Amino acid sequence: MAFTRAAGKHRRPSVLSRRSANIAGVAALTTTGVIGTLAPQALAAEQDLTAEDTGAIRAVVLEDTVTDNLAEKVEAQAAAQKHAYEKAEAERKAEEARRAEAKRKAEAKIKKEREERERAAREAERKRLNSFRLPVAGSYVSTGYQTGGAMWSSGSHSGVDFHASSGSSVVAVGSGTVVEAGWGGAYGNNIVIRMNDGSYTQYGHLSSIGVSVGQSVTPGEQIGLSGSTGNSSGPHLHFEARTSPDYGSDIDPVAYLRGHGVRV
CATH class of the missing domain: 1.20.58 (Methane Monooxygenase Hydroxylase; Chain G, domain 1)
Incomplete structure (x- = not known):
């Protein structure tokens, strides 16, 4: 094998x-x-x-x-x-x-x-x-809209007066652009603002002005200090709401503010 x-x-x-x-x-x-x-x-x-x-x-x-x-x-x-x-x-x-x-x-x-x-x-x-607020924080209306009396040339109040001691901060009630800032005759030192919604607001009898024409402002921004300039019986803020920048186009300022959510 x-x-x-x-x-x-x-x-x-x-x-x-x-x-x-x-x-x-x-x-x-x-x-x-x-x-x-x-x-x-x-x-x-x-x-x-x-x-x-x-x-x-x-x-x-x-x-x-x-x-x-x-x-x-x-x-x-x-x-x-x-x-x-x-x-x-x-x-x-x-x-x-x-x-x-x-x-x-x-x-x-x-x-x-x-x-x-x-x-x-x-x-x-x-x-x-887009918000609105009072022109003088914590204030109240001391003289109402269309109140009659010899104090006003038209015979009635074209705005409302907010209680304010002299030198109180006055602010823009909403966003807008300043169209007038200076002496306003019976209104004394005054400011007029064209609001972003097309309406106008006025602030009168100021002791000082802190903005200029053309300046943009926002809600709560200080624009001046309250006083008693012009045809005034004492320190306060005269506030108006208008449909135009001209005198005589006023509307109820309280209704205007309440319409924008402000408690007055």
Whole structure:
């Protein structure tokens, strides 16, 4: 019988393997009659393998097996290292993606909150500019609209008087543009403002004026100080609401202020 050697990686056949193959080859030739007389010798040669030859063959087979196992372990270790690297790289990229997404969301939240604050501020400013208030804070009407008497050339009061001691702050009741600022005859030092809604307001008997023609004013902005200039019996603020800047176009100032949300 011929001896077959276990396959090993990257190893050429050993001397013993070649010797066994040669013996097997000689034995095979007997079947073709080429050297039939050698058959007994070949068979004997095969049968006469010494214990030393057998041990050597077993050692070669064992060596090949150990080499194969070692190669497989090295390949397995390399594959495991590659897998670990690829896993770590994937986790790193996933973490970077999570951080980028968290940063994007945080920035979007900050942007949204800033836009909401700006929108709220704009809305608050819009409301403020469209709001109205008393011309003298905390004051009250001391003389009503169209009150009769010899004090007025027309025979009746064309506005209302707000109680105010001399030097009290007088403010614009709403947003508008100053169209008159100076002496107004019987009104003394007076200011006329064209309001943003197209109406006009007048402030008379001032002790001083703090604005000039063409100047824009906002609700609550101080425009002068109360006094008793012109045709006046004592310190107060004369306030009128008009449909035009001219005398005689007056309307009820209390109704005008209440119509714009002011409690009078």
